Amino acid sequence: MAPDKPIRILLIEDNPLNARTVEEMLRRSAAPAFEVTRAYSLVNALDLLVRLSFDAILLDLMLPDSEGLETFLATQRHAPRVPIVVLTSLEDEAMALTAVAKGAQDYLSKGNLSTEALVRAVTYAVVRTRQAALASQEGARKGAVLAFVGAKGGVGTTTLACHFAAELQRQTGKRTLLFDLEPHGSGAAFLVRAEPRFTVADAAANLHRLDRDLWEGMVCQTSAGFDLLASPGSGRLSEPPRADRVRHVARFAAAFYDWVVFDLGRLGPAAVDLLEDQPELFVVTTLQLPELRESQGILKRLLDLGYTRERLRLLLNRCATRAALSPEDVERAVGFPVFGTVEDSADELAEAYSDGEFLRPQLRLRKQIARVAGRSLGNEAEPESGGVRKWIGRLKGPAARPSASSAV
Amino acid sequence: MIPPSGADSLPQDAPGPAVPAEPHWDVPPGLALLANAENSAILRELVELFLADGEQNLQLLRTAAESGDCRVLARCSHSLKGSALTMGAVPVIELCHQIEQSARSGAQRDYHADVRRLAEAFENTRAAMLAHGRAS
Numbered sequence: 001m002a003p004d005k006p007i008r009i010l011l012i013e014d015n016p017l018n019a020r021t022v023e024e025m026l027r028r029s030a031a032p033a034f035e036v037t038r039a040y041s042l043v044n045a046l047d048l049l050v051r052l053s054f055d056a057i058l059l060d061l062m063l064p065d066s067e068g069l070e071t072f073l074a075t076q077r078h079a080p081r082v083p084i085v086v087l088t089s090l091e092d093e094a095m096a097l098t099a100v101a102k103g104a105q106d107y108l109s110k111g112n113l114s115t116e117a118l119v120r121a122v123t124y125a126v127v128r129t130r131q132a133a134l135a136s137q138e139g140a141r142k143g144a145v146l147a148f149v150g151a152k153g154g155v156g157t158t159t160l161a162c163h164f165a166a167e168l169q170r171q172t173g174k175r176t177l178l179f180d181l182e183p184h185g186s187g188a189a190f191l192v193r194a195e196p197r198f199t200v201a202d203a204a205a206n207l208h209r210l211d212r213d214l215w216e217g218m219v220c221q222t223s224a225g226f227d228l229l230a231s232p233g234s235g236r237l238s239e240p241p242r243a244d245r246v247r248h249v250a251r252f253a254a255a256f257y258d259w260v261v262f263d264l265g266r267l268g269p270a271a272v273d274l275l276e277d278q279p280e281l282f283v284v285t286t287l288q289l290p291e292l293r294e295s296q297g298i299l300k301r302l303l304d305l306g307y308t309r310e311r312l313r314l315l316l317n318r319c320a321t322r323a324a325l326s327p328e329d330v331e332r333a334v335g336f337p338v339f340g341t342v343e344d345s346a347d348e349l350a351e352a353y354s355d356g357e358f359l360r361p362q363l364r365l366r367k368q369i370a371r372v373a374g375r376s377l378g379n380e381a382e383p384e385s386g387g388v389r390k391w392i393g394r395l396k397g398p399a400a401r402p403s404a405s406s407a408v
Numbered sequence: 409m410i411p412p413s414g415a416d417s418l419p420q421d422a423p424g425p426a427v428p429a430e431p432h433w434d435v436p437p438g439l440a441l442l443a444n445a446e447n448s449a450i451l452r453e454l455v456e457l458f459l460a461d462g463e464q465n466l467q468l469l470r471t472a473a474e475s476g477d478c479r480v481l482a483r484c485s486h487s488l489k490g491s492a493l494t495m496g497a498v499p500v501i502e503l504c505h506q507i508e509q510s511a512r513s514g515a516q517r518d519y520h521a522d523v524r525r526l527a528e529a530f531e532n533t534r535a536a537m538l539a540h541g542r543a544s
Contacts, residue, residue, distance in 0.1 A: 017457040017491040024450055025442060062486055089490055111493040111501075114438035 006033040007126055010054040012045045012075065013038065013087065014063050018110055022058060022087070025115040032123060042066040042074060042208055046248045049079045055126045057084045058118075061092055061099070066208040068092075072099040074208040077252065083125035105129070143177070143254040145279035146376070147262035149271060151295035156317045157284045159349065160342065161263040162188050163366050164282075166224035166359050167373035174258035177219065179250060180231035181274070182265035183240060189230040191358050194220045196230035203229060203249045204241035210252055224359040229253070231263075243273040250274060267298050272305065280376065282313045282339070287325045296334045313339035315372065320344055340372035433536030436496035455537045458495045462488055462530050469507070469526070473519035481511035481519060485526075492533075499529035 009026060013019040019038055026034040037052065039045035042065050045057075057079065061071045075084060086107040088096040096107035105125035108117060148164070150157035158180070165178040180188040181200060189196050198218040203210065219227040232240060254260050262279070264271040275281065281302070285295035299312060316330060319341045327338040345365035352360050360366070435443070435451065443451035465488040472480035489504035491497075503526040510517055 015461070015487060015490045017454060017461055018494050020457060021439070021442070021454060021494050025438075028442065028447075060490075062490075064483075089486070089493060109493075110490060111436075111496070112438065113436075113494065114441060116441075117438075 006035040007055045007122065008053060009034050009036045009122065010045060010048060010052075010057045010082075011036050011038045012042070012057060012063065012071075013060040014040050015060070018060070018087070021113060022118065025113065025118050026122075028115050029119045032119075034119075034122070040064075042071060043242075043244055043248070045075060046078050046207075047244060049075075049082070050248075050251060054079070054082050056105075056122050056129075057082050058087055058122065059084050059104075060087045061095060062089065069095050069098055069102075070208045072104060073102065073211065076103055077211060078248065081129070083129040085121050085125050143175075143257040143260045145250070145254060145260045145262065145277065146282070147264055147275065147279045148282045148284060149264045149267050149298065151283060151285035151291045151298060153266065155284050155286050155291055156342075157265065158182055158188050158191060158263050159365075160282070160284055160315065160317060160369060161261055162191055162222075162224075162359065163363075163369040164373055165226045165259070165261040166222070166361070167366070167370050168259045168261065168377075169224060169226045170361065171370070171373060171377065171379070172258065175256065176226040176259040176261065177253055177257040178222075178226055178228045178261050178263065179253065180229060180263045181246065181271065182231050182263045183233075183268075183270075187231040187233055188228055188263060189220070191353070192222045192224075192228065193356055193358065194222055194228055194230065196220045196228065199230045199232045200246060200249065201232035201241045204245035207245050207248055207252075210249065212256065215253065215256065222359060223357070224361075226261075227257070231265075240270070243270040246270065247274055247276070267301070275302075275307070278308055278311050280311050280313065281307070282315045284315045284317050286318045287316060287320075287323055287330070292330065292334060296336070299334065299336050312336070313376070315339055316341040318342070318344040318346070340368075340375060342368045342372070433533055433540055434496060435540070436494075439494070439496070452541065454495065455541065458491050458497070459534055459537070461491050462500070462534075466523070466527055466530060469519075469523045473523045476516065476519070478511040478514050482508050485511065488526075488530075495533075495537075497530075497533045500526065500533055503529050 011019060011022055013022065023036050023038070026036055037048060037054070039048050042063050057075060059072060059075055061068055063071055066074060072084065072086060083105040084099075084103075086092075086096045086099050086104050088107050088109050093107075093109070096104070100107060105128065106121045108121055146164070148157050148161040161178060165176050168174075169176040178188055179200070182188070188194075203215075203218050206214065219229050222228050250260065250262070262274060264274065283295050283298055285291045295314065299314065302312060303309060314330075314334065314336050316327060316338055321343065325333075327341060331338055342365060345363065348363055348365060349358070352358050352363055439451065439454065465484040468480060468484045469488075472484065485504040485507040489501055489508060492500035492504060503522065507519065507522050507526065510522075511519075
């Protein structure tokens, strides 16, 4: 521990008096010095754990949005490398001992707090954890996140997202999750004929007790091998899941997968909230003028929000082989490079769906998605013959503006 | 584990607040060390926080006792108990603990009387804290 650097504490405590007491006790300590950030609830704490780095957590188990041991377990799962010292009330002592058995560094009774005990507990916790980290050297496993958003409803975003997830799984052989947040329409579960028992809403509601076992029971496996967390869909009578909770579910899931693909549906406030980490984002449009106009608006809005241009991919879906508009026309009109094009495959998809093989790898659409996915992965494939080749050829022509993938 | 308290001896239907002639409150050792000669302002601040938090929770507890809302009874008594633990307000701790345990188990009982006793204990503590402030 560097002597001149303060120890950064996340104090998770909703009671203002107790929080003030702990803050003041830590403030009085000169060596080591402490820097305290306070969270008022579990979700507030998880937000802070994503944005800021902490050396230790002081945790009250009874919070407005989580109670008891679950509070500890949820915090630990979201910050597995940060030592936790539990603050207990009268009846929490047995629970605090269980928390210690499950990995908490120590516990302190609120009825017997002192600067000395607090500073000692936190300092020891930090030192012990740093030593353990040095000994294990285990790096964090975190999946890469990609997202799909449609210029309008009905442009085929979910279809492309499903096949994209299937391609990532196939091309890399690594665990892939499709995280369906599309609030309207039929949803990925319908297309791939999965019968999910749980949805994103259930995962968000159970954020405080989400662990590996619960997660495995919430997702369903598709015929293409990727896991699907289903959308709550449009038929729900209750409120949609809170965006901040969904964001934490997504971050939690990223620890178990190499690829996480979001189907965001349209670009609403909840979707924007999930794009905070700027995943590679595919904006799906067709060549219809209203859709093109919407896609232009979405791209502009994302750039205005500070989205990095190189992380945005414009994807043209349902391109007819003899379309009135070429990708170059689209690039000029929208003012953004076209990352990839996919032909209109409605008939083929309808047939595959009725055969119960919507994710069949032999589909023409799938081969085109394979190219887009390969390009996203940095593996440029040989262009196919026929219409697609023409499109890709034209994409590479001198009139095309430098594409977002040119640096790959 | 629960410290002994004289609050149990309060008659349940005592008319009006029964504030002892000489209310007593000991500053817990941890807070006493924190609020040393150079930093006495922190104790005043914590007392003010305790009283404000207590008033608010008592109001919510009265309403919850009226409607029999065990969830609110449990939450608010737990919250006030947490403050009382830090401040060493022993009778308040015990009464809050009783209300919280009953409410968590969903027991239907006369929470009005419980909250009335808690309010009395809180008033006693307030008087003792204010007396302590005047004396120091």
